[in-house]
Amino acid sequence: MGSPIPPGAPSRRLAPVARNVAVARRFVRSVLDGVAPEVADTAELLAGELMTNVVIHARTEAEVRVWAVDGRAQVRVTDHRPECGLVPHDRHTYACTGRGLELVEELATGHGVHSTEDRKTVWFEVWPRTPGPPASAWETLAPSGRMATVTLNDVPYALYWAAQQHWEGLLRELFLAPAAAGHAQVPPADLATAQDTSNMICACMTAAVQQETPDSSTLSLLVAFPADTAPDVTALSTVLDLGDETAQQASLLTLPALPQLRAFRHWLFDEITGQLSGGHPTAWTMTPGTPGATPTDLAPWDASEVEAANVPTVAADDRNRVIAVNSAAAGLLGWQAHDLLEQRLTVLIPEHLRSRHLSAFSSLLLTGEPRILGRSVPVRALHRDGRLVPVRLSVQTQEAVDGRTVFVAQLYATTAAPTAPGSASGAAQDASSDGASGAAHDGGYATRPAPGPVHLPVTTKKARRARIDRAAPELSLFAEAGRALASTLDLNERLRRVCRVLTQQLADWCAVDLIDEHQQVERVCIVHRDPRAPIAAGHFGALAPLSGTASGSLPRVLRGAGPLLIDIVPPAGQARSPLDARQLELLEQLGGDSALIAPLRVQRDVIGALTLVRTSDERPFTKDDIPLVAELARSLAVGVDNARLHQHTHTNAEQLQRALLPELPRTEHLELAARYLPSSTTAEVGGDWYDAFTLPNGDTALVIGDVTGHDLQAAVFMSTLRNMLRGIAVTHPEPPSDVLHRLDLAHHTLALRTTATCIYAVLKNHGSGPEHSLHHSSAGHPPPLLTSSDGHSRYLDTAGGLLIGLDPALPRHTAHTPLPPDSTLLLYTDGLIERRTEPLDHGMTRLRRHAARHARDPLHTFCDDLVIEYGTDNTDDIALLALRPTPPGAPGSAQVTTALQSRPR
Numbered sequence: 001m002g003s004p005i006p007p008g009a010p011s012r013r014l015a016p017v018a019r020n021v022a023v024a025r026r027f028v029r030s031v032l033d034g035v036a037p038e039v040a041d042t043a044e045l046l047a048g049e050l051m052t053n054v055v056i057h058a059r060t061e062a063e064v065r066v067w068a069v070d071g072r073a074q075v076r077v078t079d080h081r082p083e084c085g086l087v088p089h090d091r092h093t094y095a096c097t098g099r100g101l102e103l104v105e106e107l108a109t110g111h112g113v114h115s116t117e118d119r120k121t122v123w124f125e126v127w128p129r130t131p132g133p134p135a136s137a138w139e140t141l142a143p144s145g146r147m148a149t150v151t152l153n154d155v156p157y158a159l160y161w162a163a164q165q166h167w168e169g170l171l172r173e174l175f176l177a178p179a180a181a182g183h184a185q186v187p188p189a190d191l192a193t194a195q196d197t198s199n200m201i202c203a204c205m206t207a208a209v210q211q212e213t214p215d216s217s218t219l220s221l222l223v224a225f226p227a228d229t230a231p232d233v234t235a236l237s238t239v240l241d242l243g244d245e246t247a248q249q250a251s252l253l254t255l256p257a258l259p260q261l262r263a264f265r266h267w268l269f270d271e272i273t274g275q276l277s278g279g280h281p282t283a284w285t286m287t288p289g290t291p292g293a294t295p296t297d298l299a300p301w302d303a304s305e306v307e308a309a310n311v312p313t314v315a316a317d318d319r320n321r322v323i324a325v326n327s328a329a330a331g332l333l334g335w336q337a338h339d340l341l342e343q344r345l346t347v348l349i350p351e352h353l354r355s356r357h358l359s360a361f362s363s364l365l366l367t368g369e370p371r372i373l374g375r376s377v378p379v380r381a382l383h384r385d386g387r388l389v390p391v392r393l394s395v396q397t398q399e400a401v402d403g404r405t406v407f408v409a410q411l412y413a414t415t416a417a418p419t420a421p422g423s424a425s426g427a428a429q430d431a432s433s434d435g436a437s438g439a440a441h442d443g444g445y446a447t448r449p450a451p452g453p454v455h456l457p458v459t460t461k462k463a464r465r466a467r468i469d470r471a472a473p474e475l476s477l478f479a480e481a482g483r484a485l486a487s488t489l490d491l492n493e494r495l496r497r498v499c500r501v502l503t504q505q506l507a508d509w510c511a512v513d514l515i516d517e518h519q520q521v522e523r524v525c526i527v528h529r530d531p532r533a534p535i536a537a538g539h540f541g542a543l544a545p546l547s548g549t550a551s552g553s554l555p556r557v558l559r560g561a562g563p564l565l566i567d568i569v570p571p572a573g574q575a576r577s578p579l580d581a582r583q584l585e586l587l588e589q590l591g592g593d594s595a596l597i598a599p600l601r602v603q604r605d606v607i608g609a610l611t612l613v614r615t616s617d618e619r620p621f622t623k624d625d626i627p628l629v630a631e632l633a634r635s636l637a638v639g640v641d642n643a644r645l646h647q648h649t650h651t652n653a654e655q656l657q658r659a660l661l662p663e664l665p666r667t668e669h670l671e672l673a674a675r676y677l678p679s680s681t682t683a684e685v686g687g688d689w690y691d692a693f694t695l696p697n698g699d700t701a702l703v704i705g706d707v708t709g710h711d712l713q714a715a716v717f718m719s720t721l722r723n724m725l726r727g728i729a730v731t732h733p734e735p736p737s738d739v740l741h742r743l744d745l746a747h748h749t750l751a752l753r754t755t756a757t758c759i760y761a762v763l764k765n766h767g768s769g770p771e772h773s774l775h776h777s778s779a780g781h782p783p784p785l786l787t788s789s790d791g792h793s794r795y796l797d798t799a800g801g802l803l804i805g806l807d808p809a810l811p812r813h814t815a816h817t818p819l820p821p822d823s824t825l826l827l828y829t830d831g832l833i834e835r836r837t838e839p840l841d842h843g844m845t846r847l848r849r850h851a852a853r854h855a856r857d858p859l860h861t862f863c864d865d866l867v868i869e870y871g872t873d874n875t876d877d878i879a880l881l882a883l884r885p886t887p888p889g890a891p892g893s894a895q896v897t898t899a900l901q902s903r904p905r
Contacts, residue, residue, distance in 0.1 A: 003125065006067055009065050009074075010031045011066075012027045012063070012064050014064060018176045020051065021048050021051045021055060024051040024064050025044045025047060028043055028047040028066050028073075031066040031068070032066065032068055032073055039073050039126050039127070043126050046075065046107060046108060046124055047066070049101075050077040050100065050104070050124075051077060052100060053100055053101075053122075055176075056172060056195060057084055057195060058080070059192060059195075060080040061080060062077060063076075063077070064076070065077075065078070072128070073126040075124055075125075075126075076121050078120065078122075080119050080120075082117065082120040084199070086113060086122075097169050097172050104122075107126070108126055109127040110124065111124040146226070146227045146228070147227060148227040148275075148276055150223050150281075151220075151221070151222055151275065152221045152284075153284065154556060154561035154562075155218060155221060156299070157218070157219050157401075158300035158301070158400060159260065159261070159264050160264070160268075162261055162403055162404075167257075167265060170247065171194060171195055171240070175195060186243070190235055190239055193235050194236040194239040197236040198236055201233070204224060204225050205221075207223075208221045208222065208224070209221065217298060217299045220564070225272060230273040233272050233276075234273055240265065244256045244368065248367045255366065255368070256367060258364070258368050258397060259368065259370055260405075285560055285561050286549070286559075300400055300401045301398035301400040301404075301408065303324040307337075310645060311328065311411075311412065312391075312413070313329055313408065314348070314409045315407065316345045316406070316409070317404060317406060318404070320358070321342055322342065322343050322344075324341075325340045332389065332413060333348055333384060334385055348381055348382055349382055350381075350382045351382075353380075372393075372395060376393070377392065377394075389413070391411040391413055392412040393412075394409070394410045394412070396408050474628055477506065477632070480501045481501050481635060484500070484501050485639035490643075491524075491643040491644065492525065494639060495512045495636075496525050499512065499525055502632070503528065503529040506612060507614055508528070508591075508615045509533070509590050510525075510527055510610065510612045511523060511586065511611045511613075512524055512525040512600075512608060512610055512611075513558070513608050513609045514608035515546060515558060518545075520542055520543075520546075521558065521579060522542050523539060523582075524540070526539060528590060534589075535589075535590070539585070539586050543579055544582065550580070551580060552576045552580025554582075554611075555579045557598065557609045558579075558599065558606055558608070558609055560599055560601070562597060562599055563597060563626055565595075565596055565626060566596070567621070569587055569592050572584040583611070590613070590615070591613075593615055593616060596625060596626065596629045597610070598610045598612075598630055598632070600633055600636055601633075601634070602637050607644075608640065662693065664692050669772075669885060672859075672881075673860050673883075674881045675879070676877070676878070677831075678877055687709055687756070688705070688707075688877040688878070689704075689705050690703060690827065690879045690881040691703035691704075691881075692881065693726065693730075695729065695730060696733065698765075699763060699764050700762070702776075702881060703722070703759065704758070704781065704829060704879060704881050705758035706756060706757045706830060708754050709754065713754075717754045717756070720752065721747065721752075721756055725743050728742045729760070735777070736760045736775055736777035736799075737801075737811075737812035740760050740779050740801070740804070741812050747804055747808070752805070756803060756804040757778075757780040757830075759779070759781045760776065760777055761776035771821075773817065775815070776796065776815055776817070777799045777812055777815070778800050779803055780800070780802055780803035780804075781829075782844075783797035784825055784827050785825070785847065785848060785851055786819070787851040787852060789856060790855070792852070793849075793852045796815065796817055798813075800813075801813065820885070821885050822885070824851065824882060825883050828878070828881075829876075829877065829878060832870050832878050832880070833846075834876065862882060863882055866880060867880070
């Protein structure tokens with residue numbers, strides 16, 4: 001208990017009222033007059049903290065005793081509630097209470113607590129400069145009496161810490177501000193009960209958490225509470241609800257709880273009271289969500305996930321300052337990401353909306369009531385150059401491991417054009433915003449918590465040693481899994497290769513289930529270590545949809561819990577939902593003594609689950625395997641997300657390109673064919689296009705073109721040019737050179753800020769026979785290739801001119817070429833002939849020779865051979881438009897073939 005108390009050491013008895021905290025500080029200062037100022041200052045500060053604890057927690061008369069020996073301050077604070085032990089806290093940066101004993105630990109030379117039958121004394125010593133003895137450990141007392149176990153499944157630890165910190169701050173305010181407590185109509189006796197019950201819950205929860213995996217994002221806990229505490233927990237819940245109402249009226253320094261904190265607090269207290277009264281546990285993931293309090297948002301906020309997000313994302317704190325931003329969001333609004341950090345969020349908000357934003361953001365903090373959390377709202381964001389960028393804004397809240405609540409905003413760019421600041425159209429569409437492991441059993445499942453995307457430090461020597469021992473094989477496993485993930489773009493094959501690695505080194509068999517955008521669950525992969533193991537086809541494919549009421553380990557994981565350790569596998573007959581039944585049926589067929597089921601999480605979304613199973617009871621999965629499996633699941637989730645993104649982008653690009661491809665006209669004595677082949681190395685839509693249509697006078701117009709660039713903007717410009725060219729050609733039946741001149745002039749007038757190559761040709765039929773002539777003009781495009789039926793081929797290169805978008809004043813020329821019957825005219829884009837490793841002339845020569853060899857092939861065969869020959873591993877898009885004049889009655893006359901070629905993804 002530190003140094004012995006000398007006879008006559010000054011002491012003072014103080015009633016447990018708030019004003020006596022200052023009295024205790026002045027008393028300590030007066031006794032230590034003459035001691036070194038830094039010693040006296042520290043002792044005064046720490047004595048005030050201990051007296052505050054007596055006022056709030058013990059609520060008995062206190063005795064403060066102070067003396068000094070050789071310049072060393074000695075302080076003892078005694079109360080008369082020894083059964084009210086010190087409450088252990090996980091102290092977080094943003095906690096508003098619980099720092100008193102932490103200050104003692106940090107500043108005192110020595111400290112401790114001593115309890116007898118009728119009193120408890122907390123003591124500390126402060127020495128000047130010279131090193132003191134090692135600090136003593138605090139003595140904490142466990143709750144006494146009969147205990148009962150409460151099962152808490154899928155507790156998101158970051159949300160728990162934040163909720164606990166908030167309600168402790170709320171109780172502190174109610175206790176230290178009697179007028180506020182009276183305003184909230186909280187009787188003193190109820191407030192005292194609430195404070196004691198809060199301390200009890202915190203102590204019991206902390207004890208349970210300390211038994212669990214320290215780097216878990218969700219915790220499934222067995223928590224021992226006093227069996228008769230349900231009425232006290234109900235009283236605590238009532239007091240906190242009254243305190244929230246008082247805080248909403250700005251009568252407390254503490255802000256009211258945000259929706260997710262309030263929802264979690266109610267769930268926790270309901271679970272304690274309900275189970276102590278004989279009820280069954282309900283996991284947090286099974287709780288109905290409210291705006292801003294979605295139970296599936298389990299993972300703590302992590303700045304690295306914002307930076308890695310594909311969607312433009314900005315995160316702000318409750319000071320309205322940007323604390324994380326990714327390059328996609330910064331680029332969308334004209335910033336460098338590092339320049340936005342610590343800026344006020346208002347730099348991204350148009351001036352005419354800033355007051356509305358600040359009002360709404362303040363209202364959210366002051367009332368805890370959301371307006372747009374979780375909703376998609378169309379707004380205008382402020383570009384750095386002053387333009388207004390139309391976006392759809394989706395704001396969510398998320399808790400960080402340090403106790404903060406973070407506001408995460410995702411910005412989805414819309415297709416409307418940016419507007420100038422202050423324009424009426426922009427203002428009219430803007431909207432205001434809110435601111436921008438003990439075993440826990442689920443039926444027959446024994447589940448334990450597992451890690452998520454944010455890691456708490458490992459706190460035991462045993463855990464640290466285990467990690468060191470596993471480091472080498474873990475690195476090898478991650479390396480092989482990483483190679484498997486990167487070995488193919490095909491999603492299902494990627495998953496099979498990863499599962500083969502896992503079954504060779506970690507499990508006897510494994511399965512992967514994925515969730516689609518309709519919440520349908522599909523089992524896409526099952527791999528067994530023994531290739532002879534029979535796996536029925538019925539286990540693959542669509543499973544039951546993921547509903548909000550489905551129970552069992554797999555549904556829980558798919559809603560965000562876990563990873564879950566299953567060390568008691570129930571029979572299929574005990575399934576608790578259709579999804580659970582499919583999981584148990586697979587376990588029954590392939591066997592399983594233990595399993596780990598981990599969520600595949602990408603940022604806030606769970607996109608699937610990884611199931612790893614061991615069939616031998618000689619080496620079951622244990623909680624020591626959970627961190628490794630969690631990291632593997634994170635890597636696999638990123639691989640799945642990337643593959644899906646690539647697949648989705650490819651699909652969108654092809655659908656867009658397909659929508660832009662025209663239907664070829666049917667013309668007598670003329671066969672037409674077209675092909676479009678996207679690049680094999682990019683998922684983006686390109687600027688290549690072809691077109692063919694009949695003019696009002698009966699002639700056939702032919703177009704091939706290529707806009708500079710290979711992205712969505714190039715496709716937009718391409719569509720604009722194509723439509724302008726169609727309009728000019730139909731309304732002005734002039735020579736092709738004049739049509740291209742008008743197109744160039746329109747392009748220049750509209751300031752489209754791009755260049756394009758193009759050939760515009762008109763095919764004229766002289767009489768009723770197969771005699772045709774081609775009138776054509778080129779704007780910097782590769783020349784058409786004409787091949788006669790006897791194999792003679794030549795390029796039509798006499799009508800060249802500048803690219804569209806350079807100088808509309810320069811003259812253009814029209815060439816006239818007769819087309820013999822059964823000859824083949826090929827219009828193409830440069831992707832067909834250009835190769836980085838050779839001169840362009842080589843490609844043109846190769847194409848001419850190929851066309852000569854296949855001059856007598858049917859036209860669709862001719863085009864397909866070109867695509868096969870020159871489209872393998874093409875790095876640029878390829879567009880082809882081929883035509884062949886045919887004699888009357890010839891096979892293929894008036895035939896049209898068109899296709900968008902695509903590869904399996």
